[in-house]
Amino acid sequence: MASNRLDLNLLHVFDTIYREGSLTRAARALHLTQPAVSHSLARLREHFGDPLFSRQGNRMVPTPLARRFVESMRPGLNQIHSAVNQFHAFDPASHRKTFALALRDVLESTFLPQLVRKLDDYPEIEINSQRIARRDMESLLAAGKVDFAVDVLLPVSDQTAHERLRKDRLVVLARKDHPLATEPLTMENYLSAKHILVSSRSEGPGVEDFELSRLGLQRQIRLRCQHFYAACQVVETSDLLLTMPEAYARQIAARSDTRILNPPEGLPDVDAHLYWHRAYEKEPALIWLREQFHAVVAEQQGLAH
Numbered sequence: 001m002a003s004n005r006l007d008l009n010l011l012h013v014f015d016t017i018y019r020e021g022s023l024t025r026a027a028r029a030l031h032l033t034q035p036a037v038s039h040s041l042a043r044l045r046e047h048f049g050d051p052l053f054s055r056q057g058n059r060m061v062p063t064p065l066a067r068r069f070v071e072s073m074r075p076g077l078n079q080i081h082s083a084v085n086q087f088h089a090f091d092p093a094s095h096r097k098t099f100a101l102a103l104r105d106v107l108e109s110t111f112l113p114q115l116v117r118k119l120d121d122y123p124e125i126e127i128n129s130q131r132i133a134r135r136d137m138e139s140l141l142a143a144g145k146v147d148f149a150v151d152v153l154l155p156v157s158d159q160t161a162h163e164r165l166r167k168d169r170l171v172v173l174a175r176k177d178h179p180l181a182t183e184p185l186t187m188e189n190y191l192s193a194k195h196i197l198v199s200s201r202s203e204g205p206g207v208e209d210f211e212l213s214r215l216g217l218q219r220q221i222r223l224r225c226q227h228f229y230a231a232c233q234v235v236e237t238s239d240l241l242l243t244m245p246e247a248y249a250r251q252i253a254a255r256s257d258t259r260i261l262n263p264p265e266g267l268p269d270v271d272a273h274l275y276w277h278r279a280y281e282k283e284p285a286l287i288w289l290r291e292q293f294h295a296v297v298a299e300q301q302g303l304a305h
Contacts, residue, residue, distance in 0.1 A: 090284035
């Protein structure tokens with residue numbers, strides 16, 4: 001290393017580049033010019049004797065040394081940020097901020113439209129919604145690369161906080177003239193039909209399959225795909241059934257030749273939980289965004305009733 005002394009501001013620049021994965025986005029988040037960020041990165045590279053980041057396509061990918069450094073640096077930097085942020089309010093009308101969210105596709109469809117409408121009065125606020133592997137959720141929250149994740153109830157460590165946002169009933173989507181659509185759907189008829197399972201994984205059961213297995217039952221999966229939108233299009237032109245959260249099913253049914261069937265008794269409800277890392281929970285900007293999530297859920301529950 002060039003010196004044992006390092007400007008704390010450079011650590012903030014390093015952390016922001018690591019989190020944003022881009023010099024341009026880091027400059028925007030720091031309210032600096034890109035040349036200023038590049039100059040700070042050059043000083044950091046000289047200090048560590050390591051490139052720290054290499055460009056791969058449009059992303060700045062951290063080197064092994066940078067990954068090791070951020071793991072040891074982040075706890076102390078988080079404490080400094082938390083101490084400073086306690087004395088600074090967040091004004092969404094004037095502060096430029098990009099929030100990174102991890103949402104499954106069905107949650108994007110049911111949360112994002114109302115959330116974005118709520119942000120119409122805050123032109124400096126940006127939302128970056130992404131899909132992540134569940135196994136990476138806690139590490140991305142801890143690294144500050146994701147501010148919030150919304151998903152089903154998952155086992156997490158004490159460092160990851162969570163709260164239930166809403167409960168969503170599972171329903172069955174079928175084409176309008178499906179043979180089973182003329183009478184209440186029984187478990188016997190449900191199991192005799194063929195089904196679509198939506199999952200980002202290449203194998204393994206869905207939420208509804210876990211509950212069915214507890215009852216000693218198993219359904220017939222004819223199609224496994226990654227996205228509910230594609231699955232709904234298949235439902236519209238086939239006899240396959242799709243079990244999915246009711247909020248999204250109502251959006252689809254309103255725009256397609258499909259209908260919603262009440263599920264047979266025994267299928268569970270699905271809880272959507274909001275996750276965040278405890279190191280950041282006192283940051284005013286994140287407290288504000290949590291409030292926006294709560295407001296969206298309250299509106300949705302009001303419309304449902």
